[in-house]
Amino acid sequence: MSDVDPSIALYIEETRELLGELEQGLLELETNPNDTARVDACFRAMHTIKGGGAMFGFEEISRFTHDVETVLDRVRTGDLPVSRELLSLTLAAKDHILTLLEAPRDHQNAHRDASDRLLASFAAYLPGGAATAPGHADDSGESPILRPASEESEYACPALPGPPSIYWVRLRPNPDMLLTGNDPVRLLAELDTMGDMHVLRHGPKPALDNDDFDPERVYGLFDILIATPCAVDNLRDVFIFVEGDSEVGIHRLHTGILRAADLDELLAELKGHHDEDLELAGNRLEAALAAKLAAIEAAKQKSQTQKGAEQRAAPQAKAPAAAATLRVDAARLDSLVSMVGELVILQSRLRQAAKARDLDAVTEVDEDLERLTDNLRDVALGLRMLPIGSVFSQFTRLTRDLAASLGKDVEFVAHGGETELDKTVIDRIKDPLVHLLRNSLDHGLERPEERQAVGKPPQGRVTLSANHSGGNVVIVIADDGRGIDVAAVRRKAVERGLVAPEAEPSEKELLDCIFAPGFSTAAKVSDVSGRGVGMDVVKKNIEALRGTVELSSVLGQGATVTIRLPLTLAIIDGFNVMVGGDSFIVPLANLRGFQERFVEGQVRTVDTIERMGSMAPVVSLRRLFDVPGDQPGYERVVITEAEGETVGFCVDKVIGRQQAVIKSLDDCYRHLKWISGTTINGDGSISLILDVPQLVRFVRGREDSRLHAGEPFRTLPQ
Amino acid sequence: MELTRLEQGGKPVYALAGKCTVEHAAALRQALLEAVSVNTVLTLDVSGVEEADITFLQLLLATVLTLEQNGGSLRRHGSVSPAALAAARVAGFSHTPKLANFFSDED
Structure with a gap:
């Protein structure tokens, strides 16, 4: 970004924001198509993007948005109804503008074919397009649909049903046409009322001082391309009084829509050929049109192939680099x-x-x-804190498009969008959330008929919520789908050797198998999910953020994924404790209090202590980490809470509260998951920051292994 | 039809007003010829044109050609009247290279 002109960088940033607002507006219009304020906002966003594009050298953006803006303007003025098709198309246009924005500016033309393909679809909504307007939703309450042109036309002739036609009209006026009371201008003005007209005037051009110039005669000829829903007879009627004297030719060139720029390009083929007869000129025009249509078709196929490849590649695609700038209150x-x-x-x-x-x-x-x-x-x-809603809003679109492609009816509900989270966390949590949502929609939710068969409403529901809990943000994705068949998970886990056939793992442990690499119970693999690639990556990504992920499910009622993330990755509040000469930081968010104990005899790694009338497990950090030195007879116990469990950690001394600036561990220590980082103390020494939930898991895993090995060690309660 | 010579900022401006149709085509050509003979760069004000047909558009084009042959050019003062603009648009004169600039702001 540093190499970019600051004003251009600002345009890019603002356009990203405007596109976000546009997407949100369009999605809201889907549920409330009569929201005129929202339509106005969408139009203004597109208008601003177009204006800025031209100003800052994004010519392709400016060119592309022109027609989209025109269509939104027609919606704004009531000429076009808001329809689902139009909203889908505008959402696709929004995506394309983002692609153009992120493409190198000197490679924007590489996306021209994709622009043209989309614009060809928009052409139906432009003046003269098949999507005529003045529609209001009918009484049935169904969403407005495109009205056939025959019902009502904005042109001065009855419109035929179906797509408009493009006619080539050639008028070579008799030089004395004016003497008969006719005027090419008047004829052309009448023709102009019947469609979207493009005119090429060419042929002789006498100079003012040319002796042969007779100002009362008509010079030259007019080649016209007109896109019209009207019948050819309506066009012929315009020239009815001049047909005998002047050369008039009317030929249908094409049925369908072409862009205005395409029509101008076709007309330009006739420049310099004003002496050609109708047949020759017609052949020239048809050849040019065939080439143009072939180019459009090729562009469509190329774009579809590319789009397909992009969709296939999407799950593996790298996360986009986080934006380098941040808006601050x-x-x-x-x-x-x-x-x-x-x-x-x-x-x-x-x-x-x-x-x-x-x-x-x-x-x-x-x-x-x-x-x-x-x-x-x-x-x-x-x-650095941003509301997580900025990510949630993107999921509305994701679920909408995904539900449509899977043939499912899904209501997406987001709560707690105002919950703030560190920008880095937000940037990195998006991909895991996308993956989890895709899973919910693809595997979790049933098709409407399946839902009805089991007495559920046909519309499925996916809820995404966020809230603060302790020092964490808890994000929950819940669906009311079929849930996870734990028996099937067990079978698969045994098959893959993750669980011993005779073992009796808890449901939670079985569900944790889903996060194992390559684990999938999906009967078939879809484009969306089911390959068993991803849940392990989801877990890895969340853990890289010092977060945790858990799965729970009720068969037939749905599944819930709970993600816990730290508020920030930079600084934490904690308590500094010492074991021998080693210094540790226990995060304040996990801290619940301090106790003490006197130690006699052999010290166990895991023991118990009475706390508030019940027994709580305690872990000797000295034993766990093999800290050298003598075991003191009196220990402090740091009581923590992680994932609903109370666990104490025995230490030699509690130094006091400390703000720890987190320094990440080097890659070679990354396997030590129970250390979330290190921090430098006031005296220059180093403390390890304990990741309490991970540490509890580590201890439990270690003790379980010892148990399986037959060693008489206590284990932490499950 | 009237072609009036005015002074704007010390420079001559020829204001064309009224009906610029075939009945007045010959007179307009004569008036333009006179204007072209004394101005290499001719500035026309067509904001008062109330009606225009093909003769008006052809005369404008012919004027440009003559001016350019003499190393001059045609310029516009003021806006283009709606009648003149509509005629130029439907007849393709607003996109004719020689007149595109003359109509450009208004089209």
């Missing part, structure tokens, strides 16, 4: 600037206190500085 920036001002004042107070060697004043500054640093951290991190 002005109030947050103001508050940041105000805090920086406060920081400057504090620094000045500190200098004075240091000069005066006034320790009380220094302590006072330190307290103020701690308060300010806390606030500054929150505000600075807040700058």
